[in-house]
Amino acid sequence: PNPFNPSTLIRFDxxxxxxxRLSIYDxxxxxxxxxxxxVMEPGRREMRWDGRDASGNSAASGIYFYRLVAGxxxxxxxxxxxx
Numbered sequence: 001p002n003p004f005n006p007s008t009l010i011r012f013d014x015x016x017x018x019x020x021r022l023s024i025y026d027x028x029x030x031x032x033x034x035x036x037x038x039v040m041e042p043g044r045r046e047m048r049w050d051g052r053d054a055s056g057n058s059a060a061s062g063i064y065f066y067r068l069v070a071g072x073x074x075x076x077x078x079x080x081x082x083x
Contacts, residue, residue, distance in 0.1 A: 002078070002079055002080050003079075003080035003081065003082040004051075004079065004080070004081060004082070005051070005081065005082045005083060006050065006051050006083075007048055007049060007050040007051055008048070008049055008051075008079060009046050009047070009048050010022065010035070010046070010047045010048075010049065010066055010068070011044065011045065011046050012044075012045050012068055012070070012075075013043070013044050013045070014040055014041070014042045014043060014045060014070060015042060016042050016071075017039060017040065017041050017042055018039070018040065018070040018071035018073075019038070019039050019040075019070070019071065020036050020037075020038065020039070020040045020045075020068070020069070020070045021034070021036060021037045021067075021068075021069045021070075022034070022035040022036040022037075022047055022066060022067070022068050022069075023035070023066065023067050024049055024064055024065070024066050025064065025065045025066075025067065026059075026062065026063075026064055026065075027062060027063045027064070027065075031054075032053045032054070032059060032064065033049065033052065033053055033054045034054065035047045035048075035049060035066075040070075049066070049079075051081050051083075058083070059081060060081075060083070061081055061082050061083040062080075062081060063078060063079070063080055063081075064078075064079045064080075064081055065077065065078055065079070066079060
């Protein structure tokens with residue numbers, strides 16, 4: 001859901017096993033956090049972003065993007081974090 005506070009679920013379906021990388025970026029393109037970077041089996045997945053960066057600090061309110069790479073598939077979507 002957009003906007004979100006304090007966390008959001010990112011849902012996706014994998015039709016077959018694939019290496020999945022799910023990363024969060026700020027509006028400047030800087031990597032904020034990596035939620036997944038591993039091989040996953042097929043099926044429906046949910047990954048939660050709690051609005052924190054890789055160091056555990058709360059991210060500021062603003063626009064963020066998540067990028068999902070699963071095998072050859074790439075998807076980027078916008079999220080709005082409101083504190």
